[in-house]
Amino acid sequence: RFHRKLQQFWGWILIAIIGVATGLTAFSVGLASTQLADLKYKLTVTTIHACDGCIAKPFFIILAFNVVFVLVSAFMVIFWEPAAGGSGIPQIKGYLNGIRVPNIVRAKTFLVKVVGVVLAISGGLIVGKAVTVAAPMVHSGAILAAGFIQGQPLSLGSVLGKRITKLNLGVWGRYRSDQFKRDFVAAGVAAGISASFGAPLGGLLFAIEDSASFWRQKLIWKICLCGSLSAFTLNFLLSGQRGHWGVLIQPGLIVFGNNNDFVNGGYAAWHFPFFIIVAVLGGVLGSMFVGMSVLLHKMRNRFIRTPVQKIMEVLLVVTITTVATYFMPIILKSCKDKKDLGPTASGIDYSHFTFYCPQGTYNQMATLFFASQESTMTDVLSQHRQFDTWELLSFLPFHLFLACITNGMSVPGGLFVPGLVGGEATIFDPSTTKAGAVMGRLLGEWISTIVSDVEPVVFAMLGAASVLAGIFRTPISLTAIIIEATHSERDTLALLTVTDIGLSLPVFFVVFISKWIGDFFDSGIYNSVYRVIRYPVLNWDPPSWSQWLEARHVMQDDVITMRTRESVKNIIRMLRDTTHNGFPVVRDDEKFVGIILRSQLTLLLTERAFVRDRDDVKNQKVVPLDKFREEYPRFPSIDDVTLSEEDIELSWMDLEPYINLHPYTVHSDTSFGRVFRLFRSMGLRHLCVVDEANHVVGIITRKDLAYLDRKQWDARRVRLNLSLESMQ
């Protein structure tokens, strides 16, 4: 009893550690990238000043900076750990859905991710120092969670790791299983979102709505605790770094805008028709982005395959981006008086960049193009900044073009996505969000000429939300995140930041319509990507056309079964000949008993848990449960099993003590909907199908449910002579 209590308590402690560690990681990434960005900025300004407004020299300095940073980042991803590329969110989502994704929650991935993202942020141009952190943070949180739960955080060498594992097996042995690992990874995901936006509730809802597959009340609590602690840690450190130790003034890495700007204007009930326009446009724009991403992914898969090609692509994109963002503001120069600005933030002020404008003025286009993404966001969302329509209009297409070509490169980061998974935008992608904000602001400016009491900034915020919803189709967590990330600092020393929850209604309204519009065209970025890369992700509900299907239609009927007492020769043959992860075990009368896993069999073989005499099972070596836990998650492969010819030919293994007894089964006539729901809610990997005599007639795996082809089945249905009338 006491042992169990201790284990439970240890679970909570682990959750707390994961939360704090995620907050620490977010702080480090933020700090490092800020330092590098400051360095680059100062160098540029100094050079422009020194050469008296020359263009070539500062440009090449920036170019060199960007190329070096981004190349190092790309090299790390391409040659060291490809799983660290991209945002990692689709992979983590897939992992939480129950798919095995190799290397996705390993320590090496974490290191490449963290270092690579800092370099990409500092070197990339379409990447803001903070906004991009969101997706990598989600991934980092997940990796940290998976690492800590195994009791060998960061895989501190296999020797040391094993020792720690053994030391702690008593306490956290219980957590060394796939199910618990998944729970902790879900908490890590929430912690990542929470740290990025200072949005613990948003993180929770993101995990609930979008990521996790099965729910228990305690999991919700754990997720919430983890998210709160990571937000707290980050807030504490950031505030301290700004000189206010102990006072919490900096809720997250990303701030969507200052909602003091909204208070005077806000919105009224009669603005809702205009909100619909924003929502529809955002939905269409988001959906276009999804389509373009899928297209780009397919092209990359075809043309950019070798490491050299990938490096060339990165080089090309960095150069184009640098050229475009540097020269556009010079060509489309728009100088404004600095005095017209409202109060500015402290520190280096990227957003009021003089950039070849006369002294005392700033280059508005440089603000849009060149400045860091999050300050641009804040500007577009600020009443104090006045934008001309032509400025916003000329920015939008360039920006979208750059965002599209940047997408899918082999660099880690929120924006960049590796060729492998490519074409997928990350949630909170700064470029799309910014495009949305600019679109909203444009609309708002236009509408405000018709209706006087409309606030363009509110429309800018709603525009950002609508484009995100058009891409990601997760209305509720988006609303929560946007609302939580819209902070207002009352003044620099204000002790609290205040969020405008009154805006949640229009945000929710707009986000929902955009999702609905987007659903006309496709099923959102993640599902589109999953279809292209063939991840067997299960949706929440079975497809509606599948009503007539039954278990026997979708199962694999060439099922390979084992006897409770099986010859080693057979076992090795089955393990070699198939890639199945689980095998149904039957008694000698063919009645189904349970399932045995590939990992169990390989470990039993390497441990030599077999006997010569079929009936001499009492002398078979007993492999205790702790041994399995200790090996988790890296079990020997069948190729690691080295047995003498004699052992293989003459030995028998009694599987009885290791069988996973009486798992869920379904009858072969069970409706597909029932099968699907059982599989989905229980997070199964394989489901045995039995007939009335309790003989195994088939096995259903995740792939059988995920890749249902409607056309094929509709055709088969005609062949089966099934008509609608015969069914209920």
Place this chain on the structure above:
Amino acid sequence: RFHRKLQQFWGWILIAIIGVATGLTAFSVGLASTQLADLKYKLTVTTIHACDGCIAKPFFIILAFNVVFVLVSAFMVIFWEPAAGGSGIPQIKGYLNGIRVPNIVRAKTFLVKVVGVVLAISGGLIVGKAVTVAAPMVHSGAILAAGFIQGQPLSLGSVLGKRITKLNLGVWGRYRSDQFKRDFVAAGVAAGISASFGAPLGGLLFAIEDSASFWRQKLIWKICLCGSLSAFTLNFLLSGQRGHWGVLIQPGLIVFGNNNDFVNGGYAAWHFPFFIIVAVLGGVLGSMFVGMSVLLHKMRNRFIRTPVQKIMEVLLVVTITTVATYFMPIILKSCKDKKDLGPTASGIDYSHFTFYCPQGTYNQMATLFFASQESTMTDVLSQHRQFDTWELLSFLPFHLFLACITNGMSVPGGLFVPGLVGGEATIFDPSTTKAGAVMGRLLGEWISTIVSDVEPVVFAMLGAASVLAGIFRTPISLTAIIIEATHSERDTLALLTVTDIGLSLPVFFVVFISKWIGDFFDSGIYNSVYRVIRYPVLNWDPPSWSQWLEARHVMQDDVITMRTRESVKNIIRMLRDTTHNGFPVVRDDEKFVGIILRSQLTLLLTERAFVRDRDDVKNQKVVPLDKFREEYPRFPSIDDVTLSEEDIELSWMDLEPYINLHPYTVHSDTSFGRVFRLFRSMGLRHLCVVDEANHVVGIITRKDLAYLDRKQWDARRVRLNLSLESMQ
């Protein structure tokens, strides 16, 4: 295909209607109770003035008012619809968990609830005009949801209802099932919370954390839409009533305090140790309240049984409460200068009641005792009000005493609970929340004498949160609701209300600790009540001691099965002899086929779907699926079946077309944990247990899982000679 799309669309429309209707109900209840409370207040003030400060006359006027209102309310509950008594939340929670609760979502219950709650609010003294609305709103939302989904909202007479049903069966026939009804009721619950507090996210989380049992993404979206619309409707109407049509300034019925008060002070990281004190005290206080409630419930069950006793109890409590709240402020008179107050709200100002104090001053104790609950809450949470320690100290025990004796009476309302379910506090119970706020304020005042930068109001808010957490143990939804309900109106005409999300961290922190402390003593108010009233509510996880149990241990093995072709005589006998809701059907070789429901059998019997000749099944009358949907949810009982002796003796019924084919089954050796999780996640009502030959050997119902007695099983385990060592 089109038909299905139309049905889906219709589902969303229904959700929208439920949301708007819940908002309208909340508005009506709020308006009516405000009018009645204003009337009472004016009468009291006028009488005090008229008789020049006499005490007896105004007291008796108030007493008469209260007695009449509360008595009418009690009469309605006791003699007309007992299910309308109390908050209704535990019953709705039980319903969502899968329990059949009679009359809980009927139209009559709704009417009694709405009228009764207005009267209770206006007549009761410990009830605020708005705070109490929360729980009834949850119940009302749930009833509205259940009504609309059946296509016969408010049961407009069975004749008219039937006609509407038939008209619409095509469109919403699909929704006439228990599962969909439960989904819609969950949305209604969220709408109720959302309208009460202006907290759509809080409503969603409440539904997720506390109420619903099984989750799908679409359900989350529906709940969120429903909650948003109900908050919007209420906000729109309330703002309009205040003269600002179209501008949304009044987010919910309940506002927890003005967070402008927090901004100057707020909190810092080093306040967290003090927060722990608040949390621990709140947890203990809340747990005490739970224990007291259970005790009171048991006493009521024993001594107050007849309607007359119940009426007498109501009379007594109303009188005591009136006496105490009227004379306490006179005895403990504490007159303060009105000038010291900050800006006051518009309208009648209950909280600055002169009440036997000199002109220009107000009676502080009257504020605490006599004023409406929500203005007291705001006062305790306001910096502008100064409270002396003795004032708060003398208030606390009196208030808790009154709250305790008031609890459990036969009146509908958030505070009052009927004798039947009695002893259960409602979430957001104003009296406990107020007690918590007062406790927090006391602590805060004391701590602020030690540490200078501490804000007593923040402690008051955290105190309220901690006591609530100590009672309800639902940390996340409580945090969300408290944060969303803590609005600040910047000025009367501010277009937006702003919420202080920075406070979510300490609130979450405190709430979590209080829950943890409370869990040492009991399992929270709902679970304690469920144990007393023996509701078979299933928790999220199986009890941890039940690891060794298997399906065969908990199943009922005296299972009654039917053949696919069964004699009418046997069917009627089985229906009469048992109260089972479902019967396993087996083939002639005893192999399990599926389940048939009691409701199906009774309908088939009344429809005379049987034949004389056992093999003449082709001539058996076919009862279409729509017929079952039409009858839902009021199927004929077995006593309604009137068949001639000959029909009964000689007829056969072919069940084949109506059997629920191949539902989930488990093997008799399946572990209890698996059985529990299957039952819980799939929301089952019965689960058939089969042996290896696929013969039915038992059936498991909800009660078998909910009422596991640890002691009995531990004893049996010893008998079974099972030792810990033999198990994993």
